[in-house]
Amino acid sequence: MNQSALIRPDWTPATIALMVLGFVVFWPLGLAMLAYIIFGERLRDFKRNANDRADGFFNGFRRSTRRYGPTATGNMAFDDWRRAETDRIEEQRRKLEEMREEFDSYLRELRRAKDQEEFDRFMRERGGRGPEANQYPAV
Structure with missing residues (x-):
């Protein structure tokens, strides 16, 4: 990951300021920023795993049909x-x-x-x- 990014899931002055500002403006925004700081690195892996699972699930449907129509039933x-x-x-x-x-x-x-x-x-x-x-x- 690019560690020079201003807003990254880490305890940087920018993320702390955004978290405090979020709590001042509307507390769920501050909570969301806190969750991003703590769990942000895991989000990338979570997204990749979710996409892989969805692809695997839908590939099961693709295997059940031929290219030009349904397979023979017997x-x-x-x-x-x-x-x-x-x-x-x-x-x-x-x-x-x-x-x-x-x-x-x-x-x-x-x-x-x-x-x-x-x-x-x-x-x-x-x-x-x-x-x-x-x-x-x-x-």
């Missing part, structure tokens, strides 16, 4: 039914994705048509004025 009829249902659901998902793409395409065309209609209306309202009508008259 009951061939159930596994066949599950595979058929998974295929059916995947087919429905593919159809829904195609419908979504068609709808997105429809919306793009609808927006383009609306923009074209607004542009055409603007041009009609503008009348016969061409680019030369916008120029200033010669003096």
Whole structure:
């Protein structure tokens, strides 16, 4: 650990001052600072151990499934039914994705048509004025 840090879990003037200030302002802050001074070094190890335990726990779940789906249960009829249902659901998902793409395409065309209609209306309202009508008259 970097021992030159101003606030480290040790009895330094800065940590003592923060602890006293914490007790003066709001006593749980002072108590928290005292706990940090006393148990701060152990927090790093505690965090590492907690993370390792959680990783081990969740790795147990990862081992129980294959990369692309659940493992075989041993009951061939159930596994066949599950595979058929998974295929059916995947087919429905593919159809829904195609419908979504068609709808997105429809919306793009609808927006383009609306923009074209607004542009055409603007041009009609503008009348016969061409680019030369916008120029200033010669003096």
